[in-house]
Amino acid sequence: MEGDIAQMGKFIGAGLATIGLGGAGIGVGTIAGNFLAGALRNPSAAPGQMANLFVGIAFAEALGIFSFLIALLLMFAV
């Protein structure tokens, strides 16, 4: 075994940071699922809301990307 405690902490921290991806998954799933539920009830209104769908997904996803960023920073920058 080589490396030190700081190295170990980096890897553990990077692994813990990936938990944030679960939150992004929940968010994106909620948005897409609700969109589909609404679109099946009123299919004629669905195409007009595609932009809102993608904007919503993008906002939810950004927070998951932040946790990915933390993982990258821990691995390569700290």
Added chain:
Amino acid sequence: MATEGEGSGFAIHPMDQFVIKPLFGGEHVHWYTISNVTLWMALAVLCIVLLLVVGTAKRSIIPSRVQSVAELVYGFIYNMVEEVTGHDGVKYFPYVMTLFLFILFSNLLGLLPMSFATTSHVAVTVVLALMVFVGVTVLGFMRKGVGFLGMFWVSSAPLALRPILALIEVISYFVRPVSHSIRLAGNILAGHAVIKVIAGFATLVVASPFVVGAVGAIYGLELLVAVVQAYVFTILTCVYLRDAVGDAHH
């Protein structure tokens, strides 16, 4: 990064593909060095010129295949700008179109084997996002004057809550360029790294048949991500632009 790969068990380190190398010799990368980033950015611009200038040069009434693709993209982005920012935003359509095409072709060219994904670098996407951020802020103050600050003062909320909401709105306004750029770079970076990580498992003989299928599947997903991220970047640009030029309150 390359040195870390030697101990990690991967035949190829998943991050090696993002190393910036000077094209014509030399060790260091200065701001004027012609590197692989420069090459692939220039190729993206070349592709846009081929699509829009050469593809539509004949301007036939019955469009050729390339011309109809160019017309489709033009119409798609034009409708998006008009729909999201309103009639006043159409003036800024050329900029949005430029952003969309540049990001789209950078993403797609980055998916070619042995190529370089320029949009995977935060340095590239931060410039794109900051231009939007600074542009929208300047435009907002030019068109609305001090009234532009009214977007931080949520008049539909109870009076006691408004200072807190204003603080949150200000913070979220300044986080915009961060999330705008990191979203694009992070998506492309993560996608390419995942492909390389899975491809790295091909050195295990037992796993190699699955690796072929998995890399193919993820490559298909990445094609989708490349287009969707270009779309998301431009539609968020339109949403931010609406704050500056539109009169709609949110």
